[in-house]
Each structure stands twice: as structure tokens, then as C-alpha cells.
């Protein structure tokens with residue numbers, strides 16, 4: 484969901500009680516980052532969560548990953564149904580600090596084994612119902628009764644502690660840091676879902692990764708290279724080109740100085756690529772289609788350069804293109820992402836900032852100067 488303009492959802496909620504920062508550090512108060520208006524986030528104190536109920540775990544948040552959905556939320560979106568103030572943060576990693584009764588983990592080798600205090604976890608930020616057909620089939624991001632995306636429609640993860648349904652928590656394997664794990668629920672799992680569930684990328688294929696310096700772009704390059712694909716990527720400056728090359732990209736195109744469509748045709752001997760990884764939108768969408776070979780697949784999870792474009796329908800059916808819209812991921816994809824991290828496929832980190840600098844992180848993400856992920860540490 485990293486770059487997506489999310490759909491409007493009507494998740495109603497009760498705003499937590501807030502007060503100005505307390506004079507003494509009473510345990511009953513915790514810190515939270517609250518979006519109070521367009522481009523206005525405040526560090527506030529809120530009531531600490533109660534003991535977790537049956538089927539819940541309480542998580543102490545350690546790190547948050549920033550995504551374009553945070554930028555969308557921060558700038559304000561007229562069509563997104565939500566109420567301010569809202570606690571921000573759509574993806575995070577933390578540690579279990581309390582366990583309610585009957586709290587089996589959602590994704591683990593031994594699924595009957597309950598979470599225990601001290602376990603590192605990440606959480607799925609879509610408040611799915613867990614019972615509809617899509618949820619039962621593990622297609623969590625197609626839940627028919629989703630109550631909202633945490634940190635965008637309803638209160639998110641940027642707070643010291645929160646209770647979550649244990650079924651939405653995913654164990655972090657040994658050796659994966661909180662910083663890296665914080666990139667699993669949205670950035671990594673979105674890419675995992677796009678490339679492997681939707682585009683069905685196979686070893687040996689050629690993939691075009693648009694905006695290879697972004698959080699999801701860097702993940703896409705590494706995941707595609709890890710299975711032996713040829714990766715062509717686009718970036719906006721020469722410094723990023725060198726970094727993308729160092730990540731393993733076979734060919735890097737500076738889209739500001741070269742027409743990427745022409746370069747891709749040349750690189751593929753006019754055949755085109757098997758898969759185009761899109762999240763830029765109108766600026767590149769038709770160019771990405773033109774880069775596909777006949778029967779090629781385009782998968783998109785976002786549209787940072789605008790909402791609409793026109794496509795050539797003759798070209799679409801004559802070339803037998805397949806286009807996949809992709810938003811978020813399944814809980815399974817988070818486990819798959821964490822397993823990749825444990826085996827050494829770690830996220831590229833651009834910057835780490837402190838909790839109070841959350842907005843500085845968003846501004847950096849918005850400026851497109853990033854190469855990789857921005858992490859907010861608690």
C-alpha cells in the first residue's frame with residue numbers, strides 16, 4: 484500500500500482521551516503522535532491501554548516505517564473518511580509486553596504456541612474481520628468488512644503501547660532487528676504480494692522497477708535479484724543510479740536524462756520486459772505498458788504522480804497485457820517478508836529519525852530525495 488491513494492473507508496471510532504503532556508511521568512500515560520490537521524502532527528500523552536482482553540496482545544512499539552500512505556494522510560485527503568485527531572503510523576515493529584487469554588499467533592510454524600512476553604512482533608494494520616470468505620481464504624487485503632487501515636483511517640501505531648488482536652500479530656524471526664522488521668507489514672509485504680502473488684514473477688524473467696530508489700523500489704530490486712531475475716530500474720539522479728547499481732540492478736536508467744521506454748526496448752532487443760513494477764502513475768504508466776513484451780504483466784500499487792491516465796485499448800488487447808491493481812498484502816506475505824529478512828534480504832534504510840521528528844521524516848519522503856526506507860525510532 485506504500486504509494487497508494489487508499490480507498491475511502493467508513494471506520495468509525497471513538498477518539499482516545501488526550502491531554503497536554505503530563506507534568507510527571509505517570510505510568511498510566513503514554514506518548515502518541517497525533518495528526519490534528521493537515522500537515523500538523525503533535526506529540527501528545529494519552530491514556531495507557533488497559534490489560535489486553537481475550538485474544539489480544541499488548542505491544543510496546545520500537546520502530547515505525549514511513550510510507551507514502553503516511554504522506555497522503557499528513558497532507559490531507561478529501562475523499563478519505565476519517566476523523567481527526569488520529570494517531571499516525573501504518574507499519575511498526577515492537578515487543579509483546581502483555582498477553583490476553585487465548586492469544587495464538589497468526590503466522591508461525593507452531594501455530595498453537597501462544598505469544599509470550601518479550602516476543603518481537605509486527606502487526607497487520609488492516610482491521611479485518613477474520614471471518615469473511617476473503618479472510619478465511621487468507622486474502623486479508625480483500626476483507627469484505629475491513630474497519631480501516633491503522634494510521635490512516637483509524638488510530639495507528641505511533642504510540643508507546645497498544646492492544647492488538649493476536650490474530651493480526653506476526654512473530655519476528657531471530658536475527659531480524661526491530662528497525663528492519665518495521666518495514667515488513669507494508670513496504671516489504673506489498674512488494675512480495677505484487678511481484679509473487681499478482682505478477683507471478685519467475686526466476687530468469689526480466690522486470691522493470693519504476694522509481695528504484697523508493698522504499699518499495701529498493702525492496703523490489705532486491706527481491707527480484709534474489710530469485711535470479713534481470714532488473715532494469717529507473718531513478719531520478721546519478722547518485723541514486725550508483726546506489727541502485729550497488730543493490731544489484733543490472734541496468735539503471737536516469738529518467739530525467741533518458742527516455743526509459745527507448746532504453747528498455749534497446750536493452751531487451753526490442754522484446755520488452757516480462758513484468759513492470761509500477762507505483763508512479765500517470766508520469767510513467769503508459770511508458771511502462773510500452774516496455775512490456777506481448778503477454779507481459781504490469782502490477783501497480785500506487786500513483787504518486789496523479790490519479791488518472793488514458794490507455795490505448797487496442798494495444799492492451801492486441802499485446803495481451805495483464806494489469807494488476809495491488810493494495811496492501813495478506814498476513815501470509817508479512818511472514819514471507821520477515822523470512823526473507825532473516826535470510827539476509829534486508830531493507831535499504833535511508834534515514835532513522837526520533838519520534839519527535841516524524842514530520843521531518845515525512846517531509847524527506849515527500850521530497851523524493853530518499854533512497855530506501857525512513858524509520859522512526861521510539
Ligand SMILES: [Zn+2]
Nearest residue numbers: 612615618626
Ligand atoms: Zn474479512
